[in-house]
Amino acid sequence: MSSDHNPIISVRNLVKRFGLKTILRGLSFEVEKGEFVALLGPNGAGKTTFLRILASLSRPAAGRVTVSGFSLPSQAAAVRRQIGVVSHLPLLYGDLTAEENLRFYARMYSIPNPDARINDVLDMVGLTARRRDLVRTYSRGMQQRLAIGRAVLHDPEIMLFDEPFTGLDQDACAMLGDVLREVAARSRTVVMTSHDLSRAADLASRFDVISRGIITASAHSQDMDTDLLLSFYRDAIGAK
Amino acid sequence: MGKSQISIRRSFSGYARAVWAILWKDLAAELRGREMLSAMLVFALLVILIFNFALELDAKTRTSVTSGVLWVTFAFAGTLGLNRSMAMEKDRGCLDGLLLTPVDRSAIYFGKALSNLAFMLIVEVIVLPVYSILYNTNLFNPGLIMVILLGSIGYVGVGTLLASMAVQTRTRDILLPILLFPVVLPVLIAAVKASSGFLQSIPMSEIWPWLNILIVYDIIFIAVAFMVFDFVVEE
Amino acid sequence: MEPKPTLLKILDIVSIVLLLIATGMVFFYTPVEAVMGQVQKVFYFHVAAGWVGMLSFLAAAFAGIMYLIKSDRKWDIVGLSAVEIGLVFAFINIITGSIWARPIWNTWWTWDPRLTTATIMMLIYAAYLMLRAGIEDLDRRARFGAVYAIVGFLSVPLTFFSARLFRTIHPVVVGTNQPGAEGSFDMTAKMLQTFLFSLLVFSFIFADLLWHRIRLGRLADKVEQLKLKTME
Numbered sequence: 001m002s003s004d005h006n007p008i009i010s011v012r013n014l015v016k017r018f019g020l021k022t023i024l025r026g027l028s029f030e031v032e033k034g035e036f037v038a039l040l041g042p043n044g045a046g047k048t049t050f051l052r053i054l055a056s057l058s059r060p061a062a063g064r065v066t067v068s069g070f071s072l073p074s075q076a077a078a079v080r081r082q083i084g085v086v087s088h089l090p091l092l093y094g095d096l097t098a099e100e101n102l103r104f105y106a107r108m109y110s111i112p113n114p115d116a117r118i119n120d121v122l123d124m125v126g127l128t129a130r131r132r133d134l135v136r137t138y139s140r141g142m143q144q145r146l147a148i149g150r151a152v153l154h155d156p157e158i159m160l161f162d163e164p165f166t167g168l169d170q171d172a173c174a175m176l177g178d179v180l181r182e183v184a185a186r187s188r189t190v191v192m193t194s195h196d197l198s199r200a201a202d203l204a205s206r207f208d209v210i211s212r213g214i215i216t217a218s219a220h221s222q223d224m225d226t227d228l229l230l231s232f233y234r235d236a237i238g239a240k
Numbered sequence: 241m242g243k244s245q246i247s248i249r250r251s252f253s254g255y256a257r258a259v260w261a262i263l264w265k266d267l268a269a270e271l272r273g274r275e276m277l278s279a280m281l282v283f284a285l286l287v288i289l290i291f292n293f294a295l296e297l298d299a300k301t302r303t304s305v306t307s308g309v310l311w312v313t314f315a316f317a318g319t320l321g322l323n324r325s326m327a328m329e330k331d332r333g334c335l336d337g338l339l340l341t342p343v344d345r346s347a348i349y350f351g352k353a354l355s356n357l358a359f360m361l362i363v364e365v366i367v368l369p370v371y372s373i374l375y376n377t378n379l380f381n382p383g384l385i386m387v388i389l390l391g392s393i394g395y396v397g398v399g400t401l402l403a404s405m406a407v408q409t410r411t412r413d414i415l416l417p418i419l420l421f422p423v424v425l426p427v428l429i430a431a432v433k434a435s436s437g438f439l440q441s442i443p444m445s446e447i448w449p450w451l452n453i454l455i456v457y458d459i460i461f462i463a464v465a466f467m468v469f470d471f472v473v474e475e
Numbered sequence: 476m477e478p479k480p481t482l483l484k485i486l487d488i489v490s491i492v493l494l495l496i497a498t499g500m501v502f503f504y505t506p507v508e509a510v511m512g513q514v515q516k517v518f519y520f521h522v523a524a525g526w527v528g529m530l531s532f533l534a535a536a537f538a539g540i541m542y543l544i545k546s547d548r549k550w551d552i553v554g555l556s557a558v559e560i561g562l563v564f565a566f567i568n569i570i571t572g573s574i575w576a577r578p579i580w581n582t583w584w585t586w587d588p589r590l591t592t593a594t595i596m597m598l599i600y601a602a603y604l605m606l607r608a609g610i611e612d613l614d615r616r617a618r619f620g621a622v623y624a625i626v627g628f629l630s631v632p633l634t635f636f637s638a639r640l641f642r643t644i645h646p647v648v649v650g651t652n653q654p655g656a657e658g659s660f661d662m663t664a665k666m667l668q669t670f671l672f673s674l675l676v677f678s679f680i681f682a683d684l685l686w687h688r689i690r691l692g693r694l695a696d697k698v699e700q701l702k703l704k705t706m707e
Contacts, residue, residue: 018614020700047541055340056340057475059474076346077342080341080342083340091332092332092334093265093269093328093334094332096268100265100268104261105263105341107257107260109341110254196300280502311636398626405623406606409610410610415609420599422595422630423630425637426630429638450640461626461629461630468622468625468626471621
């Protein structure tokens with residue numbers, strides 16, 4: 001490791017408990033700026049829990065978590081400015097229009113020149129034509145796209161995606177994939193959890209596998225054939 | 241200006257902007273469909289109607305029970321509003337959306353409490369003249385208005401906190417009245433007595449103790465809610 | 476499994492002995508009150524039970540604050556135990572109050588501020604338990620319980636003052652006699668001793684039951700943990 005090795009996300013020995021159950025057991029994890037990491041793993045492995053901790057929505061029980069130079073949970077507010085989160089729930093108000101939703105979040109993030117930014121974002125996710133429609137009239141795919149718009153509104157360095165393709169049909173998935181690629185392209189760092197190996201293979205530059213509360217394997221996509229991905233994954237979760 | 245002064249001012253205006261944003265969002269969303277307001281209003285009028293038959297409000301007894309009827313009505317209609325307002329955040333995971341913004345959690349509390357207060361006041365402002373007309377009583381009394389304001393603040397101050405908890409449980413809607421009513425009793429008792437006092441024009445010296453209770457309650461519970469709200473929304 | 480600590484065993488015996496002594500004192504040591512007769516003797520345990528009810532409430536609120544600060548599960552168990560015990564004693568308080576009231580005031584119930592507040596306290600206890608029952612997540616259950624215990628505890632004095640103010644402005648005559656304050660009969664020295672002794676005894680019983688219930692809670696947690704271990 002060079003002396004100025006400065007990962008944008010650094011996690012050491014993270015422990016998280018829910019009641020009496022330990023979900024994350026001393027998980028360690030590092031992401032360099034610009035990487036697109038796909039976090040794979042079976043249900044209950046702790047993917048969503050881990051992502052929520054990175055998103056500052058959940059507090060670690062023990063361990064060190066540093067995001068963008070700020071540590072969690074003490075500097076959570078600073079971390080929040082640097083991250084954009086897309087989960088399988090859209091985090092949007094159904095009774096407001098797309099534009100109103102974005103305007104609300106622009107206020108909450110104290111974004112300068114909100115109108116211009118909102119226009120840009122709507123353009124990027126392809127929803128300018130339907131900006132004055134209520135979100136509850138949107139299809140699931142459109143809601144997810146607007147959700148991504150909400151997540152990039154404040155131009156965060158890091159994107160966290162939690163199972164973003166859930167509940168989408170083929171077309172919507174393809175469209176979402178395009179948007180994600182564009183979002184990631186602007187030298188953003190991305191951590192994405194996914195069940196869907198093929199989607200992950202398409203987008204990610206690195207694959208990490210979580211099993212039973214720790215990372216059991218990590219590989220760069222350039223070092224791996226996509227057909228080998230499945231066996232890589234199976235080995236990683238089978239390993240004790 | 242020093243750097244720390246600028247950042248304090250910036251964070252305060254950010255805080256105020258967040259509170260205002262939440263208030264505006266709730267008002268905008270509600271005024272569009274008006275589902276919650278209509279439900280609260282219709283419910284309030286139904287409650288008054290039921291009281292009409294249950295209590296036989298003839299002209300004489302009316303003066304003594306008016307404030308009781310009004311406050312029972314407000315208390316019940318209020319739970320509808322509180323439930324709905326917090327359920328809106330639970331829906332589609334919006335609460336997480338709020339928690340992801342870089343503002344202090346208490347700003348969320350104040351924003352929601354203010355919007356809950358706004359809705360409750362809107363309902364009260366409509367119920368008062370309707371009641372006046374139905375029962376030929378003059379309710380346009382500045383003292384009464386002040387009591388309604390103080391009482392609603394207390395009700396909503398505690399109600400917003402408890403509704404935030406109730407909405408995260410399995411039993412949701414039915415749990416809120418059970419949690420809220422025993423704890424908000426001082427507000428109801430004091431509000432009813434003070435309202436009666438103003439309506440019957442009894443001397444201010446006798447009304448003051450009730451107003452004091454309302455003010456003390458409002459201050460204590462808003463302060464407590466401010467301090468514990470983090471624990472109610474975060475993990 | 477941890478065996479019952481020796482101190483707890485001693486406390487059990489001490490509590491039982493004290494209770495027997497107190498009962499003896501109530502029936503044989505104290506005089507029969509002139510106006511009210513035998514039924515007045517309910518008073519000793521009635522007030523003591525009420526005292527424990529309030530003590531439990533304070534303990535629950537304190538445990539709530541400690542849990543929010545420390546996030547240590549043991550404070551959650553203390554809070555829950557205090558509420559469960561408090562609920563029982565508050566109930567005893569109300570029932571014995573009713574038994575006392577009936578022959579004296581010719582009514583089972585009066586809206587006297589103390590009784591009203593005691594009932595409200597019981598309702599808050601019940602609401603606390605219902606709140607916990609509706610939550611699956613153990614951490615959330617503990618946090619919400621703590622918050623409600625604090626909020627509930629703070630509201631009770633205000634309810635009491637409101638109810639009392641309500642009474643002085645509109646005194647309501649209930650039954651044939653005006654319900655009076657505690658000192659509606661003069662206490663002789665023997666009565667005072669028994670009264671204070673009863674308070675002490677019930678405090679011991681409270682501590683004993685609390686310790687037992689906390690132990691029960693901790694053991695239940697241990698069982699859960701072992702269950703989870705075997706499932707992996």
